[in-house]
Amino acid sequence: MxxxxxxxxxxxxxxxxxxxxxxxxxxxxxxxxxxxxxxFVDLLTDSGTGAMSDAQWAAMMRADEAYAGSESFEELEEAVSEVMGFDRVVPTHQGRGAENVLYGCLIEEGDVVPNNTHFDTTRAHVAANGGDPVDCPADGADDLDSEEPFKGDLDPETVRELAADVGPDRIPVVILTVTNNSVAGQPVSMANIEETRELADELDATFVIDACRFAENAFFISEREDGYDDRPIAEIAREQLSHADAIVMSGKKDGLVNVGGFVGVRDPELFERARQRAILYEGFSTYGGMAGRDMAAMAVGLREAVTxxxxxxxxxxxxxxxxxxxxxxxxxxxxxxxxxxxxxxxxxxxxxxxxxxxxxxxxxxxxxxxxxxxxxxxxxxxxxxxxxxxxxxxxxxxxxxxxxxxxxxxxxxxxxxxxxxxxxxxxxxxxxxxxxxxxxxxxxxx
Missing domain, CATH: 3.90.1150.10 (Aspartate Aminotransferase, domain 1)
Incomplete structure (x- = not known):
């Protein structure tokens, strides 16, 4: 213990x-x-308001504050690859910076963007890039008393109806937020993540997971979904993200730090576009608005978060x-x-x-x-x-x-x-x- x-x-x-x-x-x-x-007691948000571990503070003391080629960024890259399975990482100052970078690359005027449920900044970034954010929560998400285990799921049939209505070409991206903050922090099942992957393939859309509470979501999968109760949470956390083409991450949640975020992508061409956009809006591609000490602390925090x-x-x-x-x-x-x-x-x-x-x-x-x-x-x-x-x-x-x-x-x-x-x-x-x-x-x- x-x-x-x-x-x-x-x-x-x-x-x-x-x-x-x-x-x-x-x-x-x-x-x-x-x-x-x-x-007196501040429950406004859990974003960046938590306490860090002694290991995180120790990492901050030996961080590399170089503008380019920071060793602390290399530590963060290694942690993201190990814990989340993404080798191409674009650092940002926080989650909404990651949204600005990625959605600015993916969304154009007239696009329609489905999500299990958009949070406020996500909705605003979609709209700012000319897109129409559409919520597609699972049936029963608005039943406050139901004990259904995965009320955070996306409803694929709602998205298919939307695609039939507007045309699949107008849906360049499908977003899944885990856990679903706008639906009371309810988790998303692994089955729904896999189904959303299939849906994105049908639409030829980029599948993005908003991963800011990915570790908490993995905990619920371990606890509530058949076949996962005897598997390590770290393994479940990585598997759920393996189905996504890209992730946006606020390190201020399950990165266990007070500031910072990043975009993770698989496609080299999208990575380069995101990297260049981040240089314009966030900072050079090996710090992205974070100090080296912030990146060093997040590298430790990501590993702690999945224990x-x-x-x-x-x-x-x-x-x-x-x-x-x-x-x-x-x-x-x-x-x-x-x-x-x-x-x-x-x-x-x-x-x-x-x-x-x-x-x-x-x-x-x-x-x-x-x-x-x-x-x-x-x-x-x-x-x-x-x-x-x-x-x-x-x-x-x-x-x-x-x-x-x-x-x-x-x-x-x-x-x-x-x-x-x-x-x-x-x-x-x-x-x-x-x-x-x-x-x-x-x-x-x-």
């Missing part, structure tokens, strides 16, 4: 309630506008939060995914109409009640999309302890105990790009 222990402590402060109310109002009822010091010990502790903590919320009769999406618990805000706050953003109202109340910062992933974050009103409570990796999980559960329970007092919200100002409005829009109580 092995586990991780904390080697560094960071003080946090729960501000007085009246001070939290003032900060929330000043932030325009958008918790992205709060300062980190205003927040049974790490994943058991990581997903166990998320499940623990889900259990504590259910004990308080909080309506959540089940089964609980790998990186976050998703609260059903529509059922939690039934008195607030959908046009008044019950999810965002719940996010604000969690901060007001207990200094907890979550994020809305419903109609505020995804305007004009038919989707549940979810609030994501994403746990940073290797960061919080049991008492923090208790505080979060108590905070959510306390808000629901006084739910009749909670008011809806309306948008006061928003950016031109509606797909990204939840990052910076401001609201006010109705």
């Amino acid at each position: 092995s586990s991780y222990t904390s080697g560094m402590a960071t003080p946090t402060e729960l501000l007085p309630r009246d001070e939290r109310e003032r900060r929330l109002e000043e932030a325009g009822y958008n918790v992205f506008n709060l300062a980190s010091a205003d927040v 049974e010990e790490y994943l058991g502790a990581r997903i166990g903590q998320v499940r623990d939060l889900g259990t504590r919320l259910r004990e308080r009769d909080v309506p959540i999406y089940t089964p609980v995914g790998g990186h976050a618990v998703y609260v059903d805000a529509e059922r939690a706050l039934p008195q607030i109409p959908l046009e008044e953003f019950p999810g965002q109202a719940l996010v604000c109340e969690l901060y007001r009640e207990g200094g907890v910062r979550g994020v809305e992933l419903g109609s505020f974050a995804f305007p004009n999309a038919e989707r549940p009103e979810l609030v994501r409570l994403a746990l940073p990796r290797r960061t919080y302890h049991a008492e923090h999980v208790d505080h979060v559960a108590e905070t959510v329970g306390a808000v629901l105990d006084r739910r009749e007092e909670v008011r809806g919200l309306e948008v006061v100002s928003e950016p031109e790009n509606e797909a990204l409005r939840h990052f910076s829009a401001e609201l006010r109580p109705v």
Whole structure:
């Protein structure tokens, strides 16, 4: 038996309630506008917010900061090849940089791009390159109470109908996001990955896996899919990615680092195009917006991420939060995914109409009640999309302890105990790009 222990402590402060109310109002009822010091338990995202291991810190101390030909990039290349099976790697500053590089090479005006479910930045990058992002989730993905094991799957028949409608030539790429963040972090089965590979071949399309939580997805395949329970998770992780032509990766998730990402491709011609685009937007092709120390830490983190010990502790903590919320009769999406618990805000706050953003109202109340910062992933974050009103409570990796999980559960329970007092919200100002409005829009109580 092995586990991780904390080697560094960071003080946090729960501000007085009246001070939290003032900060929330000043932030325009958008918790992205709060300062980190205003927040007691920060579950806004698991992206780049976790703690690194001693081995990662040691790697940073001996990193090579050369502009070209960095040894730390060679270490990252070797780790990506070993853990993920891609020998051609284009480094970027983070996941959305990888999206910009790859989708800028693959998508043109008038293209249609299916995905099991696009996340906000993916949707925005597809649209920015002239494409139409289309969600094709599996049947039952919107059933919050179902215990189906792989609700993150893509529905191939929806994609085939789409191709028949628009013509297969207009679908240059099929994307599969593992795990499916926009469907409550639900995993994708190996069978569905293989089926998506066959579908991409039918359409003569490039098959891209958004692999930022590939290790967590492999854990669920090991646990839930027939024939995989006795295989090492590292082996499953590599197999699931072996079916893809390319991957985009945010190292801030299952790379276990605070910044960084990359594109992995198999085709030499696409690799060269992506490399040249990355030089323009990210940096030279042996650093791509990362310092050498970031690449060195990610090389170690990728290997740590596929260990049974790490994943058991990581997903166990998320499940623990889900259990504590259910004990308080909080309506959540089940089964609980790998990186976050998703609260059903529509059922939690039934008195607030959908046009008044019950999810965002719940996010604000969690901060007001207990200094907890979550994020809305419903109609505020995804305007004009038919989707549940979810609030994501994403746990940073290797960061919080049991008492923090208790505080979060108590905070959510306390808000629901006084739910009749909670008011809806309306948008006061928003950016031109509606797909990204939840990052910076401001609201006010109705």
